[in-house]
Amino acid sequence: MKKDRMETPPLRKRGQLHITETIAVLFIFFVLVFFGLLFYSKYQKISLAEKQEELLGERAMETTLKTLFLPELGCSKGEAEQEDNCIDLMKLEAAQKTFSEHINDYYFGIFSYANITVQELYPDSARSWTLYDKLKTKTLEDGTVVKDWERKEPTYFVVTLRDESQGRVQYRFGYIVVEVYS
């Protein structure tokens, strides 16, 4: 009898063993699920960042495209087609005022958060015009206004600048900088 008791463990002990085993299995299962979720969330985070980067690049291109074809700036000649990649300086100077006055009620719908600057390179490299400037900002509790964007994507495009301010057509050379924020 004594020998028999030694060979088969008591019922309660066997039950305890089973519970421990089950807990161990469940623990490993949840550990695996936890790691799975951890990897998945990490992957999602990375792909989200990549997507944001891609979208910002796309928005930068779209904003540049829209700027280059703005009827407010284009070099027109009567009924003829507008000159490609050309900005009329007289219109640009007038457009600065119109854009700043209607930045919230109209032009934000076209450019969103962006900065658009036209820089002359030749003959006068010191001349530049800020056409549109809308930064994403937030106001802190103490009233300080700070930037509220993480990334900035600048795009550059070479343009000719038509200057008629001296009574005849003169062409200058410059580039347009379109910076978009996210």
Added chain:
Amino acid sequence: MTPKQGQVEVTFNWVYVLIAGAVILLFFIGLVVRQKAVSEEQLSIEVVRIMESIFTGAGVSEKTKNFIDISGLAEYTLYFGCSNEVGEYGILGTSARAENAIDPFFAPKEIKASQLIVWSLPYRLPFKVIDFLFITSSNTQYIVLGEVPFATEFVNSTQGFNVQHLVSRQEYEQIDPGHNFQVRIIDTVGTTLTAGSGVPLLLQSLGNERVTGVSFGQGAVTYYSKNNENKWEQQGAAVPMVSLDEERDAAKYAAIFVADADMYRCNLKKAFRRLELINEVYGGKENEPGGKIQQLLNYYGGHPESLCKNPLVERQDNLVTALASHQRNAAACRLDASTCTNLIASARALRTANKALAELGDCITLY
């Protein structure tokens, strides 16, 4: 006792495994179902985003026709709408949609096709105001009626579109929709489509909203659609055409591609809003002279001997007064369509004055 206890234990283990297995299986099935719904939603959002990019590109690539393969979306219905100067488009039955308060786009209410056609034309009044974007599909059929120059021009300029030109009444009566999703009849003369007249027999099998018509006459466009009695029913009042009636008249083409009078008016208002702003660039505000014209005045003010001052400011129908009148008329037309004829008149006056300036040779023109 022990073998019976063992049996109970084995049975319990199997029941336990079964329940646990079912719970785990349900968990993963739930995950898959949820992921599927999320993926579909993401796909529709992605599609709408791509549509936005396509429309931006097409909008600026003037006069270029884009034929876009959307066979992957053939099962989905794209919808277009416009109210209170805000356009909207997206995929029917999903939350994916885009709003646009800037660019006027002229499209049918619904498109379900394997090929999307996107085309843009500049809207001039008299200078370029904005690009009008036309959106249609390979299975939207356009039937042009009439033998006027515009009918030929439209057919020639829409190569690759689903367009058919009919000249006789007999041909009109025998129009066959085939496998097309919708049919739009374009009455260029304004005599065939009348309220109460019968819809061609073969078109009667299509739904009312799939058979529509547009009729041009007396400087206005009238919209029709099929009713339950298979007769043409006028949709709203005629909308005045605000254009200079040139070749490839963007306003006229827009009237053809847009679904109805409300969408047409709504999109035209977007153009008039832009016109107001461009007018400011050219001429400043009403009580605050400025803009490009002020720069011209400043320059020629310093050159009293210049002949350019005559068409610019001196003669009766000069550029300065024409622009001021154009500014007033643009604002009025946006608010009240009945005043839009004045806008056409001021656009013509502005074009004449600008031409007069250009014809002098050495003068700087306004546009």
